[in-house]
Amino acid sequence: MDIMELILIIPILLLSLSLHEYSHGKVSHLLGDPTPEMMGRLTLNPIAHLDLMGTLVLIITRRIGWAKPVPVNPRYYKNPRKGLMLVGLAGPAANMLLAILFSLILRLYLAFGNFTMLRISYGLTSFQQTIITFLYLAVMLNISLAVFNLLPVPPLDGSKILRGFLPHRFDRYLNQLEGMAGMLIIMLLAFTGILWRLISPIIYFVLNILI
Numbered sequence: 208m209d210i211m212e213l214i215l216i217i218p219i220l221l222l223s224l225s226l227h228e229y230s231h232g233k234v235s236h237l238l239g240d241p242t243p244e245m246m247g248r249l250t251l252n253p254i255a256h257l258d259l260m261g262t263l264v265l266i267i268t269r270r271i272g273w274a275k276p277v278p279v280n281p282r283y284y285k286n287p288r289k290g291l292m293l294v295g296l297a298g299p300a301a302n303m304l305l306a307i308l309f310s311l312i313l314r315l316y317l318a319f320g321n322f323t324m325l326r327i328s329y330g331l332t333s334f335q336q337t338i339i340t341f342l343y344l345a346v347m348l349n350i351s352l353a354v355f356n357l358l359p360v361p362p363l364d365g366s367k368i369l370r371g372f373l374p375h376r377f378d379r380y381l382n383q384l385e386g387m388a389g390m391l392i393i394m395l396l397a398f399t400g401i402l403w404r405l406i407s408p409i410i411y412f413v414l415n416i417l418i
Contacts, residue, residue, distance in 0.1 A: 212340070213266070218347045220265055221253040223352055224274040224300060228256040230301035231294050231364075232277040238285040238290045248277045264397070265348075277304060288371045295367030299353040306349035313342035343418070350413050355408050361389035383388035 284290030
């Protein structure tokens with residue numbers, strides 16, 4: 208990653224992770240849980256959400272990463288399992304909405320600029336190339352965050368969604384993977400390249416639809 212790409216990806220990263228975690232907290236709050244607000248997590252201020260390791264991984268990979276999980280208390284929900292599913296879905300949904308928004312902006316920019324594929328390859332000014340690169344990275348990163356977080360491995364959001372579909376007897380297996388155990392599995396998959404091979408076909412499928 209060159210320095211310009213790093214400069215471009217940082218604001219995207221801050222917005223994407225902050226909105227992801229804010230969405231978790233907001234949905235939990237709407238379901239009657241005061242915990243996110245009490246813990247100061249109903250904010251788009253990235254300082255409240257960023258996790259050092261997750262941010263570094265995201266900067267390095269430009270694909271996967273995480274923020275500090277928003278604390279929620281499902282005992283406040285009328286239906287705890289359904290509530291956790293909705294809370295878990297909120298983060299990836301927010302990233303997909305951002306991806307769609309940035310893709311629409313990119314499409315409009317290309318259309319109004321009358322950019323052909325030839326001009327994109329050879330005829331752009333540095334400013335035009337920067338705008339297109341920024342928007343492309345924003346789309347790619349948000350799709351990647353959404354797909355990555357939907358993996359059904361604790362503590363990722365997909366595990367909360369999966370829990371809502373599984374019978375109660377499977378809860379103990381998911382609970383055993385919460386915390387460090389689940390993170391070790393994710394890190395192992397990431398650094399062996401297995402994780403990217405699993406999720407990249409989905410990411411590029413969605414990317415091709417949006418762009």
